[in-house]
Amino acid sequence: MSAVVARRSFPGRALEVLRDMAARPSGAIGLALVLGHLLMAVASPWLAPHDYKAISATLMLKPPSATHWLGTDHIGRDVLTRTMLGGREALLVTAVATPVAVVWGGFLGVLFGLIGGRVDDVALRVVDAFLALPKILFVLATAAIFGASPPVLIPMLAFFYGIPVIRVARAATHDVVARDFVSAARARGHSTLAIIRRELVPNVRDVLLVEGAMRWSWMLLTFSSLSFLGFGVSPPTPDWGLMIKDASGFMSFAYWAVLAPIVALSSLIIGINLTADALAKALGVDRAQKAPG
Amino acid sequence: MTAPALIEVRDLSIGFTGRAGETLPVLRNVDLVVGAGETVGLVGESGSGKSTLALAMMGYLKGGLRVLGGGTRFRDRETFRLTARALQTMRGGDLALIPQNAGQALTPTLRVSALIAEALRLHSRVPAAAHHARAIELLAQVRLPDPEALLRRYPHELSGGQQQRVAIAMALAGEPNALLLDEPTTGLDVTTQAHVLELLRDLAARTGTAMVYVSHDLGAIARVCDRVVVMYAGELVLDGSARSVLRAPAHPYAHGLVASIPRLGGSGLPRAMEGRPPPPGGAGVGCAFVDRCALAVERCRAARPALDLVLDGTRSRCHRAVDAAARSARGEPASPRARASADPSTPALRVRDLCISYARPRVLDQLLGREPDAVPTVDGITLDVARGETLALVGESGSGKSSILKALAGLVTPRGGAVALADGEALAPSVELRTPAVRREIQLVFQNPDESLNPRHTVAEILAQPLRLYFDLDAEALRERSAELLERVRLGPHYLERLPAQLSGGEKQRVAIARAFAARPSVVLCDEVTSALDVSVQAAVLDLLDQLRAEARVTYVFVSHDLAVVRALADRVVVLYQGRVCELGPVGAVYDLPAHPYTEMLLRAVLEPDPDVAPSLLGEDVVERAPPARGCPFQRRCHRRVGEICASESPPVQLGGDGHQIRCHRPLAELARLQALEAPAASAPPESAGNRGDGR
DSSP, rough: OOOOOOOOHHHHHHHHHHHHHHTHHHHHHHHHHHHHHHHHHHHHHHHOOOOOOOSSSSTTTTOOSSSSEEEEEEBBBBBHHHHHHHTHHHHHHHHHHHHHHHHHHHHHHHHHHOOHHHHHHHHHHHHHHHSSSHHHHHHHHHHHHSOOOOHHHHHHHHHHHHHHHHHHHHHHHHHHEEEEEHHHHHHHHHOOHIIIIIIIHHHHHHHHHHHHHHHHHHHHHHEEEEHHSSSSTTTTTTOOOHHHHHHHTTTTTTTHHHHHHHHHHHHHHHHHHHHHHHHHHHHHHHHHHHSSO | OOEEEEEEEEEEEEEEEEEESOOEEEEEEEEEEETTOOOOEEEEOTTHHHOOOOHTTTOOOOOEEEEEEEEEEEETEEGGGHHHHHHHHHBTTEEEOOOOOOOHHSSSSSSSHHHHHHHHHHHHHOGGGHHHHHHHHHHHHHOOSHHHHHOOOOOOSOOOOHHHHHHHHHHTTTOEEEEEEEEETTOHHHHHHHHHHHHHHHHHHHHHHHHEESSSSSHHHHHHHEEEEEEEEEEEEEEEHHHHHHHSOOSSSHHHHHHHHHHHOOOOOOOOSSSSSOOOOOOSSOTTTTGGGGSSOOHHHSSOOEEEEEEEEEEETTTTTTHHHHHHHSSSSOOOOOOOOOOOEEEEEEEEEEEOOOOOOOOHHHHTTTTOOOOEEEEEEEEEEEEEEEEEEETTSSSHHHHHHHHHTTSSOOSSEEEEEEOBBBBOGGGSSOHHHHHHHHEEOSSSSSSSTTTSOOHHHHHHHHHHHHHOHHHHHHHHHHHHHHHHHTGGGGOOOOOOOOSSSSHHHHHHHHHHHHHHHHHHEETTTEEEEEEOHHHHHHHHHHHHHHHHHHHHEEEOOHHHHHHHSSSSEEEETTTTEEEEEEEEHHHHHHHHHHHHHHHHOOOOOOOOOOOOOOOOOOOOOOOOOSSOOOTTTTTTOOOOHHSSSOEEEEEOTTTTTOOOOOOHHHHHHHHHHHHHHHHHHHHHHHHHHHHH
């Protein structure tokens, strides 16, 4: 190409990737869903039409009406209000835990990938052993012992969801380490940290971003499962998992009370997955266009 | 062109849609007819559209490309209008493709027998019962020894040359009328390449198959093709007999291309061509080559020349074709090398008994403290390289030349031996243990700049790495020094903000060279630095390297498989076989009288871009996986083997004059005499060269 394109700075490149994502159907739908949910989580305290904990003996399991658009639950609380507020805790916990998981898992993965050899072999076996354990049992046990407050759940989720990231980051690093620019940096005598920071991380960053988006959706599901099983958010705080659990007993005649949180939770997870998909494609295309040839 | 037309390309234009929605052509108005039984070479630099044209002949377009006008016909059928089914029958059947990298084109999970049976099932009428017999016939046809055993092998068990032969056998299964060859020998060793080309040449002569041979290598084309077509910036610029195109090209671009090829015969650097081709859609109203042309006149800018018949069947797209043809390509003087400033009294690099082994010690051996008993990959390398000297290491793949370079850089820890710089103090074996000062002194330039430059870093960041690490410069000094470095490699400071993907191959390699020189090294290790580049770019990079050496008084250790490149650039050469030195000496002495049988074999196999110079093939291109434990490393392939002594005892070092040494059991004088005896056959005139294939 003869046109000299100045190097795109970080916000410039991010914007370009976002634009590319929005131009794809999956990205447009995914981004709309994710952004909608985030906005709702922030604004719902002001937007919610009713008090989320106001119970009423007369309004039990009422179908949707003009005052209660999505009906009421088994103790007469407004389903719309509770659905609007029900994602706040889940989003807060997972939005903190996800980056933590990606950063620590990513760092270790890149480090093992760079060191290679025996250290890498042993580390990989340990990672595999952890992956073989059912996460949910550990999370349940911890939540049962220490309570399900964010300070307990965030490190717990970040720890368990960082482990698969190690594997992904390690594999991506292996491809980069084999390339000559890493040998060149080694031959010049840069420190390991400098090589990780300058040579490796910029080249595995895209993979980690996509991996992070995937981990986020899994974490949300785990969080909701915890509530569903009764070890998560405690009543009366509204939470989708908890709402599904409470309403599931009356599912046969009061479908609205269970349907609303299900739609909310699944739309968020579908949204995240679509976004991750579009992100992968946008970054992949970005790479392909930059490749020589 | 008297034969009936087999492949016809009429006014073909192919293009893609650019980012701004504009249409960018990669092929412009190409007209070409390939007759039955004709062998046509398609030459051009990367991006010239030669591969696109070849694939279009099969009715195939790479993703994103579309036909803008014209079309291609194969045996009077429009290839772009064929149904998918008809295309499937045609491709691989009547019109077969031999890919560049056979190792990747063969399905790794299928045995050779299954691969060939598949080709036979799809593209021949041979009944299934006869597949085995036919497969053996095909393998024999491509001169693979012991076809029975070979059929049971998997592709990864074959050498590169064998893989390429299997791919050729598969292509021949459908008894095609035409073969498309996409750089079929590019990844192969010189001797293997020469063998495969001989095979193709014989096949074309014997079976009357037409061939379209796509390559950037004029030497290979000269060997196989009767006719050569030169592509430039998506246009067919020259079409004529191989002899006329290579001897007196009637187009200035072809002229420059021929002149930029380093030759075995001449000393000095090949002539580089200035500038670079216009990008797709970048050619103006005039001739696409006008900006780089020495013969350009007013008219060339104003009007695009037509592809006109010039003389004796040569078509040229040039207003001044006749003048261009008058300048003989060979008469062009090569540019002399920058005056050597080598000073043999002060070695800049000393290597003593270097020994490298990749065998991992077994656990038991480790426990017992035993040395691993595997034969080392590289052994007994002892060299002194003078300051300002260029020492070349040549050999085929597996000769250990890159391993030696890595050991010098400390990227591979040798099993034994010592490396020292000018002060004579032995260096630590691995780079992690060396002092920063030592690391600074030794810098590396890699083969492929796409791999050696971090795609996420701008040129400024790439150059800043060594500058910050070794000299701790502040931001302003850093920028100044980077700009100065870019200036020295003939790029401007405006390159600082670019990413590698925004540079051409040659520019990338210049940045990689600038990065090495940023450290102010005393020794620069060059690993096949020009093999990923186009010939015209290669010439410029070689010239740059030579200039920099003279300016900075650095020492080069230059690894290459290309003997002509070595001749152009190096002062002394080390010929390696299986990690052992065969011959060592000044370039002139080694090339003019290649004493060692292996050097002789290598040099004879080199392809000159001249249809009348035939390589001569000594011995078979057998595969060797490990060096022999005892005796001469070359014993298994040697055509001058003495006897038992070659297998049992290491050959003695024999000294010629001027530091020339060879390792062979035969006395130097006897080797020279043997060669002289065979000389008439070796520098064969064209007639006997043509016959030789039938006689073998």
